[in-house]
Amino acid sequence: MAGERQGSTEPELQSLLSDESQADTRQSRQLARRQSIAEAVMGEGSMRIEDISARFGISLMTAHRDLDELAGRGLLRKARGVVSAAPTSLIESSDVYRANRQQAEKAAIAQAAMAFVEPGQALFLDDSTTVHMMAEHLPAKTPLTCITNSLTLMTTLKGLRDISLIGLGGQYYNWCNAFMGRMTTLEVSRLRADTLFLSMAAVTDDIVFHQSPEMIETKRAMFNAAARRILLVDNTKFERRALHGFAALAEFDTVIVDGNTAPIHVERMRAKGIAVVVAPMQPV
Incomplete structure (x- = not known):
């Protein structure tokens, strides 16, 4: 039987x-x-x-x-x-729009970011499309605990072996396919992670900015709950502007940029004592 x-x-x-x-x-x-x-x-x-x-x-x-x-x-x-x-500000906030932008640069940054991941760690992964590109590399560093507010990333990681996935709930925002708000930040405040990987919309005067105050609030909660903070930022972010300030580059443990970033930005950051990693671009 x-x-x-x-x-x-x-x-x-x-x-x-x-x-x-x-x-x-x-x-x-x-x-x-x-x-x-x-x-x-x-x-x-x-x-x-x-x-x-x-x-x-x-x-x-x-x-x-x-x-x-x-x-x-x-x-x-x-x-x-x-x-x-x-309007442009709404378009640039959308994950659908961001997914197709600077893919080669984001891929290079995501690969370089994996040097800061070790088996056994707990990671905060934000809803950015650059961080999402780390997903394909994560199986090589398992076991891992991955904590994210991104529904897109949850869907990608749910079937991967030896990855303990913690999905942050809260109010769902369709434009970014992610959860944000008070409920989300409350969940984050009850957790502690080894490393946070995040990206932002713009860098102005060596301060990172974003268009959405809800996004700022959620990422700040992750920032405060992580022992180490890694910023992933492609070269176009140095040419953009956004309304709400998040943090100075000097507050991050490491800033990872792509190989197409203007040397003037890299040299200026390093002169200020900011730890900068330049991710080499793969030949086309």
Whole structure:
């Protein structure tokens, strides 16, 4: 009887795993399509929804569903059959927008960041797309405890062996696909981690900034609860501005930049005693 039960369970398990794999594949295709749609609309300023349907070979219903999701994240605006790009500050905050920006630089920074990860550590990982690129390297440093407010990162890490995943709850923000707010910071305050890896929107006068006060509050809680703080920042952040200040670069234990960062920034930071790691770019 035991053998019969085992025989009947294995096909069911294989079917379940297959269904989960197919669901993950569909989700990946959907995300990639939505990113492409957002890029197309941003490039042209506005587009007719019918034209989006034709360009991407999808039904009008699917087009509306994709556009509703992108509008909910603050990337696009829909009105009378036309979709247009939202204001720049909202666009640059969205994870959908950020995921396709400076991918080579972010990959180099993420790889360099792994030098600061050791097996057995507990890590705070924020919702930034640069930190998300560390996920593919984490299995080489297990066992690890990973703590994050990013739903995207939770989805990526949930199936990895020897990674204990702690998902921070709270109020969900669609535009960044992450949890933030008082409930999130309360959870963070009850934890202690070895290292925090985070990124921010802009660096001005050697101070890091972000557009969202809720994001600032959540990252500050992680900052205060970590023994070591590592900032990941690609070269474009030195050319941007954002409203809310977070911390001076000197408050971080290490700042990791990519190899395309202007030498003037690297030299200035080092002259101030800031520990800077320059991540080499991979040849194209």
